[in-house]
Amino acid sequence: MSDSARGNKLMTLKEAIGTHVKSGSSITFGGFIGRDCLAAVHEIIRQGIRDLAVIDDSKTDVMDLLVGAGCVRRWEGAYLGYGAIGLANNIRRAVEKGMPFPLEVEDWSNAAVSMRFLAGGLNVPFMAVRSMLGSDIMKYNSRVKVMEDPYGGPPVALVPAARPDVAVIHAQRADVMGNGQVWGFTGNDENKARAAGRVILTCEELVPTEQIRRRGNMTLIPFYCVDAVVHVPYGCYPQSCYGYYAYDVLFCGDYHEKTKTREGFLEWLDHYVHGCKDHMEYCARVGWDRLMSLARLERQFNRI
């Protein structure tokens, strides 16, 4: 990276996805349902990127969209479902009927995925974990290995390091150098940023480096992990972003309803993704008043 590039990594979302995410890439996304960067997902779909291998923990919204849009070949992860709302319709269609494409699935537990990213971030080949033992996850996933403890304890499971080509992580605040500050839960983001070959850091607010220095303890992702910085306000909508806006459970409920049929999903996709040239158009289509209400709601509970 040139010196000027090291000093200023600011790009548009279109540039960042176009530069760093290729068809066939392995990829992971920051956040844990909340703080998922849906805006980046929409851009990946708009750019027609294909054959992605997604390595992640619980990533329903991201995966249901990407799989329904035909961008994903393989999933290595732990959870794809809508909790209280129900199952993920596009995931079901892909796995059960191969529609629009078959989805290759490798099942892990969330702790296992967490340890895979910890190992990747530390650049060690594996981590030991005490999950999955005795379950059928190991029966169908040969990369989980049971190992005798060389220090004399009971057997443990080994999981291999995760090293995706790209990570897309949304932070509340970042500077152009690429220091990302995160409030609220942090998921596996600190390790995903370190494990990935390239990192796209999206943020709600772009701040001067002096502001970063004033709260160094909040820097979850140091500049040297980051390749591109993108300013994407409301980048997680309809998911929540701690301190900025609440989850839109109604919008998600309607999405779930609509996606019960393939046709319904394609209509949704045309309306909210292909029908919007960028994230700002998506926000306008959702309605700024709606976004403001969610911001008002969140700030009654969490302020940064």
Add this chain to the structure above:
Amino acid sequence: MSDSARGNKLMTLKEAIGTHVKSGSSITFGGFIGRDCLAAVHEIIRQGIRDLAVIDDSKTDVMDLLVGAGCVRRWEGAYLGYGAIGLANNIRRAVEKGMPFPLEVEDWSNAAVSMRFLAGGLNVPFMAVRSMLGSDIMKYNSRVKVMEDPYGGPPVALVPAARPDVAVIHAQRADVMGNGQVWGFTGNDENKARAAGRVILTCEELVPTEQIRRRGNMTLIPFYCVDAVVHVPYGCYPQSCYGYYAYDVLFCGDYHEKTKTREGFLEWLDHYVHGCKDHMEYCARVGWDRLMSLARLERQFNRI
């Protein structure tokens, strides 16, 4: 632990050390030179605790005092020296001359110790690390094992989890429930608190739980790791405590000078430790004006 004990873990330093640190215990200390809780070390010496096995990274001030006072049987760690000031005199006397007692030494690197505490905190038996390979550390430390990577990569070193009986960790703020909030660098404290069987949490300020809740991201150590909470202002002096007071390099320089002879050290010990019934007397002996100057200096750079 009884319900009332779970709700309020406040103790005096004397009670906390007396209850949780026994002769023969294995022990680790929080902080990384800065934020070392020297007050707890003085109390351990006052209570005449013996045969400690100290497992730690870089812990010169703590170890030089404990070893000189004859409290330590074994050291598993990485660094015992005064950086720009020089070597640790009591450590040298113990290792080179067995004075006052011989010190059993097991050498590790700081990364290795860090990984040992990470493993202990996660309750896994070992961690892989890419340090110590090719060095004589492995030649003299049989607990470092070279392992072939079952996933096909180059060989790595394995280090065993550290699980000390006790950890003493100093935080800037804590509540009586045992939530510890730390600003500045955090060393290995989050993992030491999880790896240890019991945790004594000392703090500069005791705050209501509502204040903890307002900045949950600063809680490095959750209540369920902690057995005792002790309020010890200036507990790290002469070392620094980020946001509270600066390092007293002159006091440490004089200590280093004085401890060049065994007699000099014993005089120092009588004056500053045995001669003080508790930490407040030690502060008075050091001089409150001196402590205030260091607080004024630190706050010119770091405020919380």
Add this chain to the structure above:
Amino acid sequence: MKGSSLPIKGKNYTASELMAITSCKEFKDWEVAFVGIGIPLIAGILAKRFHAPNLSIVYESGCIGPEKLRVDFNVGDSSAADGALCLTSEWHVFGDLQRGFYDIGVLGGAQLDKYGNLNTTAIFGEGDYRRPAVRLPGSGGGNDIGSSVGRVVIMMGLEKNRFVEKVDFITTPGHLDGSPGARERAGLLGGGPVAVVTSKGVFRFHPETREMYLDTIYPGVEVEEIKESVGWDLMVADDLKLAPDPAGEELAALRAADPCNLIMGGAGSRKKLSGLEEFVHLTLKYAGR
């Protein structure tokens, strides 16, 4: 898990409401609990309101001990962080689970066998793991909680073909084959399941055989109808208990905790809402903001 909005005949509450209130009794004060979204969370909130005010709820996203001012619709909802004692990482929460710091976990599932082994991965039907009849969400944190937490409470609607002799896929280990020490031999640290709270009654596990038996039955439910919905010859406790009617204040607190009835009522209630503004209004009102 989702709720159902049909009231039990002759009662002023639904089976889902009785499930939530029944399971809330499983939490003890001062415990640290790993609960899933939906009815389990409502049960945790109720426990905090009544007998376990110091219960700390933990979320795998990295939230420890939030004040439950809002009901969460997913584990990564920002509401999970409201006034939390500690906001940290997912990997730390799972590490702490593995370290033995968490007392109780509440899990849902699609298939369960008599030893409490849970399937949340796939219903094979005519197909198999690669091409199942129904692909379910997968483990998420379920396997980890079932492996390492102190004790597990399972919540499931009691429906035909869900309580089976053998699950298609063991996602979360219960007592495995039920043999003595089966969990220890596998290397599992947690105690495994202690109760199964369903829409018709509560099951527990026999101390010697580790087999599920009917412990408590709900008002208006017949033992026979339960036996019919269970895929093996079900044991019934000699002193079979009848679940008490929930107290009025319990029902009131439960309904207040889910002010839009989105957890217990599901999609139907969502459509009843006039829109986002009403959701915002009711959420703030319940939280007293």
Add this chain to the structure above:
Amino acid sequence: MKGSSLPIKGKNYTASELMAITSCKEFKDWEVAFVGIGIPLIAGILAKRFHAPNLSIVYESGCIGPEKLRVDFNVGDSSAADGALCLTSEWHVFGDLQRGFYDIGVLGGAQLDKYGNLNTTAIFGEGDYRRPAVRLPGSGGGNDIGSSVGRVVIMMGLEKNRFVEKVDFITTPGHLDGSPGARERAGLLGGGPVAVVTSKGVFRFHPETREMYLDTIYPGVEVEEIKESVGWDLMVADDLKLAPDPAGEELAALRAADPCNLIMGGAGSRKKLSGLEEFVHLTLKYAGR
């Protein structure tokens, strides 16, 4: 490492000062550097003042990219955190080192061999590892930096018996036995040592043999006197360079960075201070506070 306060004959600077200014040239702008306390840190501060303003200094305590407003007396000094870009954990910093994020490390030592293997653990003398003549601090982060950082610069006073054929204990691997690929075979990720900056000259490593040779000599120093202080038959570069005198502004910046002269001057300077108040005053003055 400690400094010495004796000026080089006929010069207005000491050997320690020339070491600091010489080694500061090894840092490049925008690099991330892992430097030890003492002269290496002063060199890093100087680099930031002059040709490498965007150099980020990292401390193993968990501080990344602080503004260097104060000189640190140990790696855990709160000054290491002043205005840092990121304040994190020790284990994360070592993980990032292992991950390959750090470009250069500067290390001191007590014993060095011709392949750049460093000893900071013990001088055996008549004794051995268990009962050495001199017990040194140990690895600290030295072994980790030497194992994984992009390239290593070593700083040592050139004294008899410190530059030896074979070190008593390899604490930090250099080029090991010098054979091709020796580091890779051992599983080491970093590039190993590229320069040794001493009190009398600068050594570098031959690309084929990986053996140390004299590359630059300081004013007023004879090659013979260097050869005498080295425990093997030292190679000397055909184009042996003479270290330039430091610029006045470099010396001024260096002395300002250590306003109490505690790093370069050591114990002697400490005694010259009237007391803590003078230390506080000078520290604030240098920082412009």
